[in-house]
Amino acid sequence: xxxxxxxxxxxxSAACAAGGEAVALGIGDDCALLAPPAGEQLAISTDTLVxxxxxxxxxxxxxxxxxALAVSASDLAAMGASSVAFTLALTLPDADPAWLEGFAxxxxxxxxxxxxxxxGGDTTRGPLSMTVTVFGTVPAGLALTRSGARPGELLCVxxxxxxxxxxxxxxxxxxxxxxxxxxxxxxxxWSPQPQLALGQALRGKASAALDVSDGLLADCSHIARASSxxxxxxxxxxxxxxxxxxxxGAQRALQLKLGAGDDYVLAFTLPPEHLxxxxxxxxxxxxxxxxxxGSGVRVLDAKGVDITPRQGGYxxxxxxx
Amino acid sequence: xxxxxxxxxxxxSAACAAGGEAVALGIGDDCALLAPPAGEQLAISTDTLVxxxxxxxxxxxxxxxxxALAVSASDLAAMGASSVAFTLALTLPDADPAWLEGFAxxxxxxxxxxxxxxxGGDTTRGPLSMTVTVFGTVPAGLALTRSGARPGELLCVxxxxxxxxxxxxxxxxxxxxxxxxxxxxxxxxWSPQPQLALGQALRGKASAALDVSDGLLADCSHIARASSxxxxxxxxxxxxxxxxxxxxGAQRALQLKLGAGDDYVLAFTLPPEHLxxxxxxxxxxxxxxxxxxGSGVRVLDAKGVDITPRQGGYxxxxxxx
Numbered sequence: 001x002x003x004x005x006x007x008x009x010x011x012x013s014a015a016c017a018a019g020g021e022a023v024a025l026g027i028g029d030d031c032a033l034l035a036p037p038a039g040e041q042l043a044i045s046t047d048t049l050v051x052x053x054x055x056x057x058x059x060x061x062x063x064x065x066x067x068a069l070a071v072s073a074s075d076l077a078a079m080g081a082s083s084v085a086f087t088l089a090l091t092l093p094d095a096d097p098a099w100l101e102g103f104a105x106x107x108x109x110x111x112x113x114x115x116x117x118x119x120g121g122d123t124t125r126g127p128l129s130m131t132v133t134v135f136g137t138v139p140a141g142l143a144l145t146r147s148g149a150r151p152g153e154l155l156c157v158x159x160x161x162x163x164x165x166x167x168x169x170x171x172x173x174x175x176x177x178x179x180x181x182x183x184x185x186x187x188x189x190w191s192p193q194p195q196l197a198l199g200q201a202l203r204g205k206a207s208a209a210l211d212v213s214d215g216l217l218a219d220c221s222h223i224a225r226a227s228s229x230x231x232x233x234x235x236x237x238x239x240x241x242x243x244x245x246x247x248x249g250a251q252r253a254l255q256l257k258l259g260a261g262d263d264y265v266l267a268f269t270l271p272p273e274h275l276x277x278x279x280x281x282x283x284x285x286x287x288x289x290x291x292x293x294g295s296g297v298r299v300l301d302a303k304g305v306d307i308t309p310r311q312g313g314y315x316x317x318x319x320x321x
Numbered sequence: 322x323x324x325x326x327x328x329x330x331x332x333x334s335a336a337c338a339a340g341g342e343a344v345a346l347g348i349g350d351d352c353a354l355l356a357p358p359a360g361e362q363l364a365i366s367t368d369t370l371v372x373x374x375x376x377x378x379x380x381x382x383x384x385x386x387x388x389a390l391a392v393s394a395s396d397l398a399a400m401g402a403s404s405v406a407f408t409l410a411l412t413l414p415d416a417d418p419a420w421l422e423g424f425a426x427x428x429x430x431x432x433x434x435x436x437x438x439x440x441g442g443d444t445t446r447g448p449l450s451m452t453v454t455v456f457g458t459v460p461a462g463l464a465l466t467r468s469g470a471r472p473g474e475l476l477c478v479x480x481x482x483x484x485x486x487x488x489x490x491x492x493x494x495x496x497x498x499x500x501x502x503x504x505x506x507x508x509x510x511w512s513p514q515p516q517l518a519l520g521q522a523l524r525g526k527a528s529a530a531l532d533v534s535d536g537l538l539a540d541c542s543h544i545a546r547a548s549s550x551x552x553x554x555x556x557x558x559x560x561x562x563x564x565x566x567x568x569x570g571a572q573r574a575l576q577l578k579l580g581a582g583d584d585y586v587l588a589f590t591l592p593p594e595h596l597x598x599x600x601x602x603x604x605x606x607x608x609x610x611x612x613x614x615g616s617g618v619r620v621l622d623a624k625g626v627d628i629t630p631r632q633g634g635y636x637x638x639x640x641x642x
Contacts, residue, residue: 024362028547029466030399030531031364031457041345042363043352044440046454048410050447078351089369089410089452119365122452126371131410131443131452133367136352145350210351226349 010104011088014111014118022084022137023117032119034085040137042084045075051128056172061099063190065106070192071213072132073114074264077199078211080144081136083114088121089131114194144202144209149227149269153207155289156275158195158266158282159239161216162253163188165260166244181243192264198282202268205278209268215259216288217309219267220297227269230294233258236302237288258299258309331425332409335432335439343405343458344438353440355406361458363405366396372449377493382420384511386427391513392534393453394435395585398520399532401465402457404435409442410452435515465523465530470548470590474528476610477596479516479587479603480560482537483574484509486581487565502564513585519603523589526599530589536580537609538630540588541618548590551615554579557623558609579620579630 015027025033036042049068051057069086076083088107092100111118116134167189169175170182177185195211202209208223216238220231235254244253269291270278279285299308336348346354357363370389372378390407397404409428413421432439437455488510490496491503498506516532523530529544537559541552559578566574590612591599600606620629 024461025464025466030396031366031402031464033400033459033464034363034365035461036357036363038359042355042357044355044408044456045352046408046410046441046443046452048412048443048445048452050412050445053445053447075351079354081352087365087367087454089367089454091369091371091450120367122367122369124369124371124374124450126374126450127448129412129445129447129450131367131369133408133410133454135365138354140345140356143346143352143354145346 010100011108011118014104014108023119026117026119027121032085032087034119034135036137039140041140041143043076043079043081043136043138043143044133045072046131046133047072047075048129048131057128061102062106065103065108066110066191068130068132069107069110069114069116070194070264072134073110073116073194073196074192074211074213076134076136077195078144078209078266079136079138080142080199080203080209081138082200083116083196084135084137085117085119086111086132086134087119089124090121091124091126091129093126093128110191114196138203142203144199144206144268146208146210146223146226148207149223149229149231149291150207151229151291151293153269153271153291154275154287155220155231155233155291156268156270156285156287157212157216157239158198159284160241161212161238161263161265162256162260163241163244164192164262165256166241166247166253177247181246184243185247189262192262194264195266198266201278201281202266205274206268206270209266212261212263212265212267214261216267217258217297217299223267223269224295224297228295230292231289231297232292233289233297233299235299235307237286239286255309331421332429332439335425335429335437344440347438347440348442353406353408355440355456357458360461362461362464364397364400364402364457364459364464365454366393367452367454368393368396369450369452378449382423383427386424387431387512389451389453390428390431390435390437391515391585393455394431394437394515394517395513395532395534397455397457398516399465399530399587400457400459401463401520401524401530402459403521404437404455404457404517406438406440406456407432408440408454410445411442412445412447412450414446414449431512435517459524463524465520465527465589467529467531467544467547469528470544470550470552470612471528472550472612472614474590474592474612475596475608476541476552476554476612477589477591477606477608478533478537478560479519480605481562482533482559482584482586483577483581484562484565485513485583486577487562487569487574498568502567505564506568510583513583515585516587519587522599522602523587526595527589527591530587533582533584533586533588535582537588538579538618538620544588544590545616545618549616551613552610552618553613554610554618554620556620556628558607560607576630
């Protein structure tokens with residue numbers, strides 16, 4: 001089966017999904033063509049997931065399809081971009097119809113949720129991996145970068161952290177848990193919800209933003225470095241997670257909220273005057289700290305004692321699944 | 322080493338390469354930002370190369386770096402696009418500095434040649450593979466698609482075909498040859514020259530175009546199907562290749578000119594009135610056939626006898642390196 005035929009057959013509904021007028025030419029030629037509206041810039045991000053590194057080699061292909069797209073779409077949210085389209089480079093050991101059907105169904109469903117149209121790709125034979133490149137549009141000058149944080153601003157997150165990391169022992173089959181605990185954690189791991197609407201709402205308001213993919217501490221250090229400021233995280237303000245705390249206890253839950261990746265929740269800095277309006281529209285938004293002059297990231301407990309872990313986040317060349 | 326640091330360290334010169342004003346934000350944030358000039362569309366293509374499938378698992382990383390970028394840049398040429406930028410998703414079994422240095426040097430050199438700036442990417446651990454996504458701009462309405470060929474037009478190619486396919490036994494070490502024969506063939510395999518300037522010269526002239534990556538027969542069938550026409554290839558008009566014919570003989574050379582991929586030469590259909598001007602500027606351009614009413618692709622010998630091979634080109638799920 002040729003690559004276009006393979007892509008068309010299994011990914012047809014994603015190819016037809018709303019990409020809107022910005023998609024001038026979709027799958028089937030040497031290139032796709034995008035036509036961003038006048039005054040808009042095109043936001044682009046690429047992520048690769050490798051079997052045995054970023055997901056278990058044996059897993060549900062439907063869930064994997066959802067996750068593969070969500071991880072990349074989250075980068076559009078982090079820039080405040082509106083979603084437009086994506087390409088899929090899929091490397092497979094063989095063309096197993098049952099696997100492809102499940103993977104495509106998960107991918108297509110997430111593509112519909114995120115309003116992303118499949119505009120091209122490549123299918124190759126080899127060890128299982130996938131590279132998704134996403135495209136969005138953002139008015140020129142309004143993209144949320146990492147470099148605008150200023151002392152006196154608030155540090156906020158768009159939702160609960162640590163749950164995807166807490167799901168890992170369940171994903172890997174190292175632990176069992178009651179459904180009431182396991183299901184919400186596994187959903188966070190396999191089907192992250194890219195915060196696209198929140199990202200767009202932060203245009204012109206947040207001074208710096210990113211999505212928490214490497215862990216809050218590591219990702220905050222990216223903002224601190226890019227903005228030449230210090231970030232302070234107040235540990236007791238990190239949103240609670242009942243299933244996470246039930247599974248692992250409060251101490252380990254805090255470690256995961258600070259250090260685990262894969263939640264794909266937005267973290268951003270915000271001038272205080274924008275908080276009331278945003279909070280009323282986004283109840284899941286939490287202030288978790290503040291921006292100060294200086295450098296680096298510190299974590300303080302309720303008494304103001306520095307409890308910053310030595311090693312925060314993870315780096316991709318050291319990661320384990 | 323973090324992914325940004327890895328990318329920055331080895332691919333710094335590609336990140337600084339000319340991407341021109343269309344690159345609004347490069348490596349280091351959640352997304353890159355491109356700002357196509359008013360009236361221009363963005364052309365996008367993605368290609369994956371997998372070790373042991375698209376290139377030998379043990380090979381010169383410098384040559385591999387050149388080839389990885391050239392293969393994708395050729396898709397921009399096939400659309401008539403001007404090159405702007407690329408992303409690199411690189412999966413490596415380990416971070417071997419000598420390998421990375423060689424790969425990056427080859428990639429950077431080809432990026433300079435093709436005027437492509439590195440704007441983002443991902444580095445992951447896993448079996449060796451790489452996905453390159455390229456970005457170019459083309460005035461709205463002038464992209465070269467596959468669907469505009471009309472009966473009465475000429476079928477042309479932008480250069481010699483079959484040489485990259487002829488190099489394969491040399492690449493795989495299955496055969497030896499004198500340097501006079503081996504060197505030009507190996508250069509065609511490892512360092513394809515994307516015909517970007519020719520593609521841009523064909524804007525508003527060629528009625529359909531693509532780059533020959535799957536073999537002339539298979540790629541012509543893509544044009545025939547997309548344009549609802551028949552294409553006739555006149556075998557004796559296919560450009561000669563002294564090294565290919567010296568290595569393999571005339572009969573096998575013809576098979577490779579028709580069926581071997583990897584040359585990344587443009588094939589296109591052209592209203593005859595445009596031929597004189599183009600031929601004078603592009604001496605390597607060859608008329609190799611014509612467009613007729615009907616469907617499919619036929620190959621005729623010098624006497625007009627149909628010599629169409631049963632199986633033309635290759636499809637990616639059946640390919641061997």
